[in-house]
Amino acid sequence: MTYLAKPRLRHPTLTQNKVGYTRRDYEGRISTLCAGCGHDSISAAIIQACWELDIEPHRVAKLSGIGCSSKTPDYFLGASHGFNTVHGRMPSVLTGANLANRDLLYLGVSGDGDSASIGLGQFANAMRRGVRMAYIVENNGVYGLTKGQFSATADRGSRSKKGVINNDSPVDLVGLALQLGATYVARSFSGDKEQLVPLIKGAIGHGGAAFIDVISPCVTFNNHGGSTKSYDYVRQHNEAVSRIDFIPRHSEITAQYAPGEVIDVQQHDGSMLRLHKLHTDYDPTDRYAALSYMNARQERGEVVTGLLYLDPQATDLHLSLNTSDAPLNSLGPTALCPGSKALEKLNASLR
Ligand SMILES: Cc1ncc(C[n+]2csc(CCOP(=O)(O)OP(=O)(O)O)c2C)c(N)n1
Ligand code: SF4
Ligand SMILES: [Mg+2]
Numbered sequence: 001m002t003y004l005a006k007p008r009l010r011h012p013t014l015t016q017n018k019v020g021y022t023r024r025d026y027e028g029r030i031s032t033l034c035a036g037c038g039h040d041s042i043s044a045a046i047i048q049a050c051w052e053l054d055i056e057p058h059r060v061a062k063l064s065g066i067g068c069s070s071k072t073p074d075y076f077l078g079a080s081h082g083f084n085t086v087h088g089r090m091p092s093v094l095t096g097a098n099l100a101n102r103d104l105l106y107l108g109v110s111g112d113g114d115s116a117s118i119g120l121g122q123f124a125n126a127m128r129r130g131v132r133m134a135y136i137v138e139n140n141g142v143y144g145l146t147k148g149q150f151s152a153t154a155d156r157g158s159r160s161k162k163g164v165i166n167n168d169s170p171v172d173l174v175g176l177a178l179q180l181g182a183t184y185v186a187r188s189f190s191g192d193k194e195q196l197v198p199l200i201k202g203a204i205g206h207g208g209a210a211f212i213d214v215i216s217p218c219v220t221f222n223n224h225g226g227s228t229k230s231y232d233y234v235r236q237h238n239e240a241v242s243r244i245d246f247i248p249r250h251s252e253i254t255a256q257y258a259p260g261e262v263i264d265v266q267q268h269d270g271s272m273l274r275l276h277k278l279h280t281d282y283d284p285t286d287r288y289a290a291l292s293y294m295n296a297r298q299e300r301g302e303v304v305t306g307l308l309y310l311d312p313q314a315t316d317l318h319l320s321l322n323t324s325d326a327p328l329n330s331l332g333p334t335a336l337c338p339g340s341k342a343l344e345k346l347n348a349s350l351r
Helices: 038-052 068-075 090-100 112-117 120-129 173-180 193-205 231-237 287-299 317-321 340-350
Strands: 060-064 081-084 105-111 133-139 184-189 209-215 238-240 242-247 262-266 272-277 303-310
Touching: 038 068, 038 133, 038 193, 038 209, 060 068, 060 090, 068 081, 068 105, 068 112, 068 133, 090 105, 090 120, 090 133, 090 317, 105 112, 112 120, 112 133, 112 173, 120 133, 120 173, 120 209, 133 193, 173 184, 173 209, 173 287, 173 303, 184 193, 193 209, 193 242, 193 303, 231 238, 231 303, 242 303, 272 303, 287 303
Parallel strands: 060 081, 060 105, 105 133, 133 209, 184 209, 238 303
Antiparallel strands: 184 303, 242 272, 262 272
16 A cells, blocks of 8 residues: 555544635645655645645645655645656646646645756756746755665765765755746755745745755655754754745734844735845845855855745746636637637748
């Protein structure tokens, strides 16, 4: 048996959100991952974020590749659309689905092997083209599913469980996302739900390519001394540059702050992100300053977390391609096939 269904029995007094669902309605099957795996905490954060956002589960499409991380969509949002694609190919399948139906909210779930090794080209192009989605990489520095080989995000000098030293330079997905044009870039830690839940909410409400790199320790293959993706290492080196409050649409904003202390950004869906700067020298609206700050801190072994970059004017692929507002499956024959006269006109324009 490869999965375990959850019993449907639920307590009648469970709190419901504004659309009438309990938190249980956002869960999936029982996880078969190793006990203590960071990925399960990320699933819990996604469940929490979607429940608090009052999202109707059928409005979400969750897509993933292959890996322990890519298995996780089975463990949350059991009533949503889902597509477990081929290893490293989630971004292109998600792009196609998104172009066919922009009404859904897209969650791309991937691993460091899935996105930084085999799927690096796919990751890069999804970021570059501004595909609207919340792209979450559950980053443990190893290929967990195939028994713990170093992945492309493993830091140079880090040590495997068997004592092998990694001599290769790491791929920094956050740095790449910044360079390639992602308009919402964050890093978090699976052990910090307080930070992760608002970051996921912000990514879901964002109007373009939103990327979150979540350090997510693999307890079975990469949680020892010498690993830079272990619980201990990340707890000791975690340096948060910002804290965000997610303010839902139509909520009253009451607290006042001194100028420079917070940055308020209106999101695509009408919600507001209030960014509290924890480091005064960090500017999350300047892509290149953010990149150089991150590089400098990374050199010192720090794991910089928080909302690292946000473009308040984000746009997405639909805008640049001028696509139909309505999902393709809702278009009638006349819209889909405008007839021979329209075809002649189009051909003439291309001669
Ligand atoms: C085309 C292809 N190549 C290789 C594999 C074998 N494979 C399965 S999962 C995986 C790596 C998964 O690593 P990651 O994405 O980091 O996920 P994790 O298990 O660590 O969460 C590999 C190499 C595969 N399934 N398909
Ligand atoms: S092998 Fe690692 S990544 Fe996979 S479920 Fe176990 S702890 Fe998680
Ligand atoms: Mg991995």
